[in-house]
Amino acid sequence: MVERVALFVTCLADTLYPDVGKATVTVLERLGIEVVFPGEQTCCGQMHGNSGYPGEAVALARRFVDVFDGFDAIVTPSGSCAAQVREHFGDLLDGNDRGVPARTWELSQFLTGVLAREDVGSTFEGTVAYHPTCHSLRLLRVGDAPLRLLQAVPGVELVELPDAEECCGFGGTFAVKNADVSAAMLDEKIAAITASGAECVCACDSSCLMHIGGGLRRRGIAVRPVHLAEILAS
Amino acid sequence: MNAPRSDAAAARDARPESFPRAAPAALANQQVRANIRHATTTIRRKRAGVVAEVPDWELLRIAGSAIKDEALASLDSVLVELEESVRAAGGAVHWARDAAEANEIVVGLIRAEGVDEVVKVKSLATDEIRLNEALEGAGIRPIETDLAELIVQLAGERPSHLLVPAIHKNRREIRDLFSDRFGLPGLTDEPVELAEAARLHLREAFLRSRVAISGANFAAADTGTICVIESEGNGRMCTTLPEVLITVMGIEKAIPRFRDLEVFLQLLPRSSTGERMNPYTSLWTGVRDGDGPQRFHLVLLDAGRTRVLADPAGRPALRCIRCSACINVCPVYRQTGGHAYHSPYAGPIGAILAPQLAGETGAVASLPFASSLCGACYDVCPVLIDIPSILVHERGKVVAHERPGVEGRSLKLLGKAFATRAGYERAQRLGRSLQRPVARDGWITHFPPGPLGAWGRSRDLPAFPAQTFREWWESRDQRT
Numbered sequence: 001m002v003e004r005v006a007l008f009v010t011c012l013a014d015t016l017y018p019d020v021g022k023a024t025v026t027v028l029e030r031l032g033i034e035v036v037f038p039g040e041q042t043c044c045g046q047m048h049g050n051s052g053y054p055g056e057a058v059a060l061a062r063r064f065v066d067v068f069d070g071f072d073a074i075v076t077p078s079g080s081c082a083a084q085v086r087e088h089f090g091d092l093l094d095g096n097d098r099g100v101p102a103r104t105w106e107l108s109q110f111l112t113g114v115l116a117r118e119d120v121g122s123t124f125e126g127t128v129a130y131h132p133t134c135h136s137l138r139l140l141r142v143g144d145a146p147l148r149l150l151q152a153v154p155g156v157e158l159v160e161l162p163d164a165e166e167c168c169g170f171g172g173t174f175a176v177k178n179a180d181v182s183a184a185m186l187d188e189k190i191a192a193i194t195a196s197g198a199e200c201v202c203a204c205d206s207s208c209l210m211h212i213g214g215g216l217r218r219r220g221i222a223v224r225p226v227h228l229a230e231i232l233a234s
Numbered sequence: 235m236n237a238p239r240s241d242a243a244a245a246r247d248a249r250p251e252s253f254p255r256a257a258p259a260a261l262a263n264q265q266v267r268a269n270i271r272h273a274t275t276t277i278r279r280k281r282a283g284v285v286a287e288v289p290d291w292e293l294l295r296i297a298g299s300a301i302k303d304e305a306l307a308s309l310d311s312v313l314v315e316l317e318e319s320v321r322a323a324g325g326a327v328h329w330a331r332d333a334a335e336a337n338e339i340v341v342g343l344i345r346a347e348g349v350d351e352v353v354k355v356k357s358l359a360t361d362e363i364r365l366n367e368a369l370e371g372a373g374i375r376p377i378e379t380d381l382a383e384l385i386v387q388l389a390g391e392r393p394s395h396l397l398v399p400a401i402h403k404n405r406r407e408i409r410d411l412f413s414d415r416f417g418l419p420g421l422t423d424e425p426v427e428l429a430e431a432a433r434l435h436l437r438e439a440f441l442r443s444r445v446a447i448s449g450a451n452f453a454a455a456d457t458g459t460i461c462v463i464e465s466e467g468n469g470r471m472c473t474t475l476p477e478v479l480i481t482v483m484g485i486e487k488a489i490p491r492f493r494d495l496e497v498f499l500q501l502l503p504r505s506s507t508g509e510r511m512n513p514y515t516s517l518w519t520g521v522r523d524g525d526g527p528q529r530f531h532l533v534l535l536d537a538g539r540t541r542v543l544a545d546p547a548g549r550p551a552l553r554c555i556r557c558s559a560c561i562n563v564c565p566v567y568r569q570t571g572g573h574a575y576h577s578p579y580a581g582p583i584g585a586i587l588a589p590q591l592a593g594e595t596g597a598v599a600s601l602p603f604a605s606s607l608c609g610a611c612y613d614v615c616p617v618l619i620d621i622p623s624i625l626v627h628e629r630g631k632v633v634a635h636e637r638p639g640v641e642g643r644s645l646k647l648l649g650k651a652f653a654t655r656a657g658y659e660r661a662q663r664l665g666r667s668l669q670r671p672v673a674r675d676g677w678i679t680h681f682p683p684g685p686l687g688a689w690g691r692s693r694d695l696p697a698f699p700a701q702t703f704r705e706w707w708e709s710r711d712q713r714t
Contacts (some may be wrong), residue, residue, distance in 0.1 A: 013651070015662050016696050016701040021703035037707045042658040046648055050607055051641075052629030056649030063653065138609035139622075142431025153265075166563045167258035173641060176685040178604055181257050184569040185606070214693035217677060 002114055004034040006071035008064075008085075008104070008208065010078045011043040023233035024077045024107055029231075031111075033085045040067045046084035048080055049092065051173045060186070061085075061092045065100045073114065077229045079136025079204040082106035086212055087139050106136060107229055108145040121154040124234045128226075129161040129198035131212065133205040137165060146204055146228050153231060161201075162192040170211035171219040186215045193223055200226045236488055238571070247698075250576035254443020266402045270571045273401045277374045280508025281559060281614070295496045299618040302553035303457075305489050306543060312455045312488050313534065314414060321459025322373060325530035333363035336535050339449065340480055342559065343531055347478055348490070349444050352434075355469040356380030357449025358480050359535055361393060361578035362591075377439045379468040380435040388415045392660050394560040394572030395580065397506050401570050424429035436468060444473035447525070451481035451502070453532070453557065454492040460532070461495060461521045464619045465510050473707035475514050484535050486543075486552040496714060498555060501616035505557035531622035538591035547627045551586045554619040558583075560611035560621060566604055575601060582611035586624040594631045624702075640684045659704070666698040673697035 005028060011020040028035050042181060045060030064085065068074045076082050085104040089097045098118045111117050150156050169175065169185025176182075189212060193201050201216075201223055203209050215224035257526060260266070285291055294412040305312050317327040328343075329334035337422055344352060352369065354360065354376050366376045366387070375457075382400040386393050393399030400408070407421040412431045448469065452461040454529040460481055462469050473479055489495070503512040521530050542552055559580030561567050573582035576597055577588035592598045602625045609620040633642065651657040671679050676697050681690030689695060701709075 007705050013657070015665065016698060017512070017707055018699055018701060018703035022706060037704070038703060039707075040653065040655050043648075045652075048645060050629075051625055051645055052602075052626070052631075052633035053649065054630050054643050056645065056652075060652055082652040134606070134608035134610075138613055165610075167606045167608035167610070169606060171608070173645075173685075174603065176605045176688040177641065178254050178257065178566075179688035179691055180254070180261055181566055181569050181604070182606070184261050184519070185565050186692065210696060211693065214689075214695055217694040218679075218692060 001032065002073045004036060005073040005075045005110075006068055007035050008041055008044070008054050008074050008076040008081070009037070009038050010067065010076060010081045012210070013077060013206050016210065020077050020206050020229050021227055022225045023227065023229035024075070026233035027107070027111070027120055027122075027229060028075065028145050030116060031115060033115075037164050038067050038073070044084045045092075046081055046088075047172055047179060049084065049088060051057075054092070057088075057176045059099075061089045063142050063223070065089070065093065065096075065098055068100050068104070069098050072099060072103060072135050073110070074100070075107055076104065077107045077179045077204070078206060079106050079133050079142060082109070083135040083139040086152065093104045093193060103204050106142060106204060108136075108149055108183045109140070109142050110150060111232075112145040118148050120149065122153045122229050122232045122234055124153050124156050125155045125159045126199045127159050127197065128231070129159050129193055129196040130164070130167055130195075130206065131161060131168065131201055131203045134167050142204065142213060146202075149228065149232060150233045152203065156231065160194045161187070161196045161198070164192075166192075168208050169174045170208050170214050172207070173210060182214075190215050190219060190221065194221060200224045200231075202228055204228050244468040245262065250597040252597050253570075253574055253576075253604040254600060255572040257570050262397055265296075265404070266422065266571055269404050269571065270401055271568060273395075273398060274568055277359055277398075277508055278559075278562045278614075281505060281562065282508075284504045284508055284510055288500070289509075293389045294497060294501055295616055295618050298353050298555070298591070299550075300499050300616055301309070301467065301489060301494045301557075303550075306486065306549060306552055308490075309485065309488065309543065312490055315486055316453055316455040316458060316532075317434060317534075319455060320520060320530075320532050321458075322457045324522075325520040325532055326535045328531060331534055332533050332537050332539070333535075336363050336533055337365055337532050338370035338484065341368060341374065342480075344369070344374055345372070347445050349378065351375045351439075351443055352445045352447050353377050353379050353439050353472045353476065353591055354383070354401070354441040354445065355448035355472045356383050356464065357447070358396060358446065358484065359484050359505070359577050362484075363482070363535065363537060375671055377436075377443070378471055379436050380464070381466055381468070384432060384436070385411060386411075391575065392492065393578060396556055396561060396578075396583075402573070418500060436471075436551065440468075440475050442470045444476050445478040445480065445714060447480045447482065448473060450481050450487050450498060451497060452495060453483060453488050454495065455488055455490055457492045457519055459492055459517050461670070462516045463499075464514045464516075465507060465509075466535065467514050470514050470516050473518060474526050477528055478529045478531075479518075480531045480533065482533045482535055484540050486554075502557050503505060505555075505559040505614065505616040537555055540585075541591045541593060545590070548586070548590050548624055550619045551583070551590060551624055553619055554583050554587065555617060556583075556614055559614040562611040563614050564605075565608060565610070575604070577601070582621045582625075585621070586619075586628055589628055589632070590670055594628065599632045599635070602626075604631060636683045662698075662702055669698055
């Protein structure tokens with residue numbers, strides 16, 4: 001039984017979405033898990049790796065392994081950062097990853113897989129459309145773990161998101177290098193969110209929510225982007 | 235009947251633009267986008283249905299990728315074996331280093347037959363080398379016989395999809411085109427009537443032409459058998475009626491053994507058209523007295539393929555069997571269609587294959603970035619090409635070639651900052667103070683030009699909050 005985890009908050013949540021980090025701490029502590037935050041952590045290097053800067057990605061992967069090596073479990077509220085660690089570190093580090101990737105968990109996978117919990121003692125009021133982010137779905141393969149967690153929250157009314165598995169168009173630097181295509185993809189995602197009638201759109205990645213949320217705000221649509229951790233912490 | 239030089243043809247020959255530059259025009263064409271959305275949605279649904287029926291689909295994918303990898307790993311000997319087998323069966327084999335050499339060989343072969351017209355089976359390799367332009371330049375008229383290729387040729391355009399070259403055109407547009415080019419003012423846009431008009435036009439060509447040109451889906455090295463897969467039967471006409479058949483194939487189409495076809499004939503139709511079996515599978519081995527073409531030429535095309543082969547990380551792109559499943563699920567292709575790629579290989583596979591074939595230079599160097607790395611392509615690939623990983627690999631090659639722009643310099647700086655805790659925390663504080671003058675109500679809505687401006691054209695950005703997570707954590711630690 002895991003009793004103590006290291007939180008990898010991600011550079012994005014640390015800097016722009018501290019509430020997502022706080023919510024992750026709240027959920028884990030509510031379940032009796034001791035949370036440690038190694039202050040030396042910075043970034044997993046996904047942005048560099050995916051943008052064509054493997055040298056920087058390798059250096060950041062090495063740093064990540066050094067910082068988190070001493071922990072039995074590392075938990076992060078991001079599907080894409082967890083996927084970077086679990087799916088790409090092995091190659092980037094030629095296998096010299098000291099087993100850290102296998103001990104790194106995206107929050108919903110940790111809760112449902114490692115702790116075998118679905119009801120984490122939350123309550124929430126509202127209709128929620130769940131957007132499965134690409135890397136959590138197709139790289140990390142979280143499956144229906146986030147949905148099972150949401151279904152177990154009293155007061156959450158899940159509504160169907162049309163074409164839920166389509167990318168929102170973020171894709172890191174893709175959103176600025178191919179801004180027009182990215183925006184066209186976002187338009188479709190926002191149309192689907194609007195059609196769902198949900199009050200909140202929920203996902204396991206702050207980055208995709210930043211993209212969707214920024215698009216919703218620009219278009220004056222009142223749907224609230226909310227991270228899974230925030231619903232579970234409420 | 236040749237298409238007159240139109241604006242479309244002029245545009246087609248213009249210097250290719252990078253993907254982000256070509257995309258706005260594609261995005262502005264609502265008709266094309268609607269056609270593509272409709273067609274790809276239909277095909278991907280059909281594909282998902284027929285793939286789900288096959289209990290050993292995942293094993294087939296593994297087998298397909300293993301056979302292709304085996305062929306690629308021993309391509310030197312596989313190709314020599316193919317050459318010997320084809321010669322033993324009465325065919326001739328020609329080796330072409332690049333597009334120009336391949337075109338020269340084909341033109342020479344046609345001239346030797348003394349004809350000025352050829353019928354063509356749908357072929358990506360000949361699109362890639364722009365054979366039709368080379369033929370026209372040599373006074374030889376190529377007639378595309380695949381219905382969609384014919385439509386594209388009559389319109390003076392380029393194909394926009396591997397498998398459905400005229401996916402960007404709807405029935406009404408095709409009616410107008412046929413009505414004009416075939417001189418049929420009363421033509422309606424009923425599919426039956428459109429097909430009949432094309433059939434009459436093509437049947438004359440099949441009976442008249444003495445030389446046909448095809449590509450190849452597969453070529454079995456042990457027997458020298460060439461395989462072409464199609465839906466309409468027009469390819470079958472080309473490979474059986476004329477006296478001479480010239481096949482142009484990329485060298486990566488060779489497979490070691492005839493029996494390997496068993497795997498690919500299951501993978502390809504389900505992945506491409508969403509059919510359990512394709513209507514026409516033509517197989518021929520050299521020539522046979524009194525039956526079919528009496529002279530057969532196989533042109534083996536390199537055109538950058540050995541360069542791809544030399545890079546282990548990029549090499550799996552050569553497994554591609556041109557099914558287009560990746561294209562049909564791609565959310566980027568879905569928005570732009572194929573023309574923005576400026577390559578016969580569009581969509582995810584085009585984004586890794588075209589730059590590799592060209593050596594990561596020119597407009598195609600923008601293609602590896604034309605992806606959000608959503609991974610839908612890898613999930614459907616019948617030969618397990620990890621397209622997202624190769625996209626990332628290709629990005630690295632392009633970045634290494636290019637002078638860094640704003641984005642490159644920013645990423646380098648961030649890389650340095652993130653290497654230490656002090657640098658990272660300094661970057662956080664710097665970001666927060668830089669945005670202070672422009673942030674309103676927790677949001678940034680106005681941006682400077684450059685990457686931030688590109689974001690800001692359609693999205694707001696959350697402002698940095700007063701406290702980072704780590705600052706909160708420290709304050710909490712001190713409290714407890």
